[in-house]
Amino acid sequence: GENVEQHPSTLSVQEGDSAVIKCTYSDSASNYFPWYKQELGKGPQLIIDIRSNVGEKKDQRIAVTLNKTAKHFSLHITETQPEDSAVYFCAASKTSGTYKYIFGTGTRLKVLA
Amino acid sequence: GAVVSQHPSRVICKSGTSVKIECRSLDFQATTMFWYRQFPKQSLMLMATSNEGSKATYEQGVEKDKFLINHASLTLSTLTVTSAHPEDSSFYICSATARTGKSGYTFGSGTRLTVV
Numbered sequence: 001g002e003n004v005e006q007h008p009s010t011l012s013v014q015e016g017d018s019a020v021i022k023c024t025y026s027d028s029a030s031n032y033f034p035w036y037k038q039e040l041g042k043g044p045q046l047i048i049d050i051r052s053n054v055g056e057k058k059d060q061r062i063a064v065t066l067n068k069t070a071k072h073f074s075l076h077i078t079e080t081q082p083e084d085s086a087v088y089f090c091a092a093s094k095t096s097g098t099y100k101y102i103f104g105t106g107t108r109l110k111v112l113a
Numbered sequence: 114g115a116v117v118s119q120h121p122s123r124v125i126c127k128s129g130t131s132v133k134i135e136c137r138s139l140d141f142q143a144t145t146m147f148w149y150r151q152f153p154k155q156s157l158m159l160m161a162t163s164n165e166g167s168k169a170t171y172e173q174g175v176e177k178d179k180f181l182i183n184h185a186s187l188t189l190s191t192l193t194v195t196s197a198h199p200e201d202s203s204f205y206i207c208s209a210t211a212r213t214g215k216s217g218y219t220f221g222s223g224t225r226l227t228v229v
Contacts, residue, residue, distance in 0.1 A: 034217040043220035
């Protein structure tokens with residue numbers, strides 16, 4: 001069935017360093033890839049997304065890259081800050097049909113001050 | 114931006130009772146709402162997809178009679194956990210989409226259910 005693998009499961013970086021989280025999806029028909037940030041006890045918040053007709057998208061310190069051939073997409077956070085500490089989830093979806101998201105298993109990011 | 118309100122944020126109930134969780138889209142019409150369950154330090158597990166005016170579509174392994182979903186209007190979906198047991202204790206999250214194709218889901222803030 002459809003599957004999204006996410007690595008690493010935990011990631012610790014020093015404040016100011018970059019963090020990279022990688023996801024691989026199985027369904028080649030997927031064409032929409034959002035990233036969510038979830039803080040403790042809260043619902044996930046969309047931080048950036050990318051569609052399959054784009055290879056890279058950037059929003060300030062956050063960027064996402066997509067390699068459709070390899071079915072990989074990655075989240076890049078530069079100049080990390082303590083408030084970036086949270087759990088990050090990637091997801092893959094098809095914009096047609098049920099819009100069901102297949103979520104990755106999550107990455108717990110800790111930014112050390 | 115799109116806002117989804119979920120209530121209550123926390124609820125404690127006794128075994129055998131039922132609990133209703135509400136999910137409202139505040140500034141858009143949500144043609145589809147989704148209900149997820151999340152265990153500690155785990156990913157979101159889709160329970161069901163709820164379309165306004167029709168029966169919910171449940172994922173494999175999710176008991177329809179235990180987790181009743183009603184999507185009565187374009188702005189409200191409810192999840193009722195019936196005859197709750199301690200193993201139903203979890204974090205339940207809803208999300209909604211207007212299916213405009215322009216944006217992804219908007220998630221509610223989640224409900225922490227504890228069954229004692």
